[in-house]
Amino acid sequence: MAEHYDVLVVGAGPAGLAAADAAASHGARVGVLDAQATLGGQVWRRDVRVEAPRMARHAFHAVESRTNIAHFTQTQIVAATGKELLVEQAAQARTLRYDKLVLACGARELLLPFPGWTLPGVFGAGGAQALIKQGWPIAGKRVVVAGSGPLLLAVAATLRKHGASVAAIYEQASAKQLAAFAGALWRWPQKAAQAIALRSALAGVPYHAGTFVRAAHGDTQLRAVEVQIGKNRRRIDCDHLAVGYGLVPNVELAQLLGCALDHDGRHPRVEVDEDQRTSLANVYAAGEVCGIGGRDSARIEGAIAGHAAVGATQAAQALRSAQRHARRFSALLETRFTLDARIRELATDDTIICRCEDVTWSALNDFSDARAAKLQTRCGMGACQGHVCGTALAELGRFPRGGPRPPIFPARLATLAEADFASTPN
Amino acid sequence: MNTFDLIVVGAGIVGAACADLAAAEGLRVAIVEPGPIGGGATAASMGHLVVMDDDPAELALSRWSQQIWEAYAQLPEAEFSRCGTLWVARDEREYAGIAAKIARLAQAGVVAEAVDANALYELEPELAPGLAGGMLVAAEAVVYPPRVAEFLVKRATTRNTQLHLGRRVHALSGDGVVLDGGTRLSGPVLVATGCALPELLPMLPLRARKGHLVITDRYPAFVRHQLLELGYADSAHGNAPTSVAFNVQPRPTGQVLIGSSREFDSSSEVSMTIVRRMLERAFAFLPRLCDLQALRIWTGLRPTTPDGRPYLGAVPGLRDVWVAAGHEGLGITTALASAHLVIDQLLGRRSAIDPAPYLPSRVRA
């Protein structure tokens, strides 16, 4: 039994919530979906121990209070056509019909392989943030933060707030890159203020530029990390490592629908026009899925998409210059935090690349073709279906990531059997 | 040197088997494959080595081939898993038909036994209640075909075989082939291109028959045998535009592989409508399947001839052109014997079985 919405918004982070609010403000019947258990996406993930920031609370309230917005959490998209989404909510399948779709699918962390990265206790940086917010006991633990980008500061601050001891932050960008980044921040006063606040919250935490984690060591779990500092290697004991090298747009649903992607960078992003419309007339996209840009461009683009989706062109237009300004920040991020080439060369022959199937780096040597590698080694055939290894291999320049097929994420067989589709995509 | 005793076009399981056998016979072989090796129907397949008894020719070919497969039981690349095949009877009528099947299989040297309802549920506790029993062919196995294809090609290359990987045959030249890029190879040609057969040999009718498969996460021992409904052959041999039939396999990884569907369609798009039908059929036999996590859905195209039998032999009207293609849903099982039949004919030898049912010249009749 299909339910119909004027606008369906996929993702309940800053972009999705803004889109839902904007579309609903014109009276449209809106549905907003997220696979997580609560609204907020990653950036505004609810912390079970700390109150949400005001901006987030505002956004939640806007969506929760409108009677013409239905929100579906714990809801995963399984398959999609130009008119319908097959979703799984808890253990139930549902078909949701829509006139317009807004893709606010956000981003995931770029997780790159290095010796020991599979040890229990190694987290992504965003991963650590997510786990702590969902209640992971971190008080009294000693944590090394490493990788790239402003997210590291946010993670370190969250760690501290929850009683962890942050041993140090190892940022791979050079001091020169960081200075250039800081120097340009005056254009985005809010971000500059954020940065200053974070630095003071992290007073006393050693911060090293131009450094990176080479390896993780431990027996049954992480015990220490090995860090490259200049020409030296230093071993640091720790309980956890929070390591992240940036974010990757979640373009899979857009790809499945047939939206045009921009393949210029190492990782594709969804192409949109000024109104956040994709190459498909009834599909819009906003936020990180259009390229990593941060919370502010996500909120603005979400609003533009929501307005545009219901034909409120003036309201959409009014936000354009703010959007352009916010997006210039993403360009800044991209240029100032480019990855040190050595980080792409950390895997040794024995390093596991495909974590689900235990396929090592050397096992992939014989293959110049991603599909041949997959068929012969099982790389990418496991539960994550290449979300981790496929993305890493694309970043390492080894193999490009292939196109997705349904189900985008694993789903119960019962859900697949509920597919009530009249037609299949393109 | 671009002259060969045999140019094998296509390195799916069938082409790979032909090249490997030809090389073992001392022929100088070339293989042309756009890639990946075993990347077509071979990669999409279930890898079930099964003797089908409904058609005498199919019975002979599949039985002989299954015997040849036994040599690969210890090969790591084959991932040979002797889980056995358990055919399931829904009612007394189907169960009564089993005796005749057992007799036909016995004549071909295949040991099959009737399994009553009690024994059926001992063997497979997850089966839906109310089934009448089944037929167990305990010695049958499943393999992982893409790695076997790769192994066969590699073995051939250790014996004077030249591999042109990443290349495609643009045309037959009359005394060999012309590759994309212009390279010419001369010598007898063996076309083993599966669904792409009409590109080079349009005189041999062949259609793609799409099948869907779904694989789950790991649930070791959910099922122990390859399970098929006795009506499976009706789906395979019938001409209904679309059909589904219960066919489920325990992979050695512990994942459950679910099929099967058939429709005449050459696009590889996943049809959620067909997937739904196929899964509903599977749930009817294995109710708790519905709770398992599905990781992936894919499709495969079965190369299908009008009479359902492969083309194995000389191509009528052309000189020194041979074909090994059109195996529908039995390509993995029959690949090894197919190679023998064709190479035997090439070398003017008698085969262990009568090649007549598979001769391409039958299309003229």
Added chain:
Amino acid sequence: MNTTAKPVCLHVDGVAVEAPVGASVAAAIVQVTLRFGRRPGGGARAPLCGMGVCFECRVRIDGIDHQRACMTIVREGMRVETAMEPAHG
């Protein structure tokens, strides 16, 4: 968000644990073990991405296998089993 709410009581590998309302099963599991699962090579695994993408945190919850612990909220009386042994046969 109600920080004064009574914590949720659940069992992980037979051990009783408490977790705040709204916490994920992953947050509860780590009170008992950091070994969520095993891979074909035998290596132990624990959560990596925290957001449902890596599938390293799959466990059995109330008899159902392969549920992502980081994506599931704790419920009173939940039975969680890590490093899943075969559920059948």
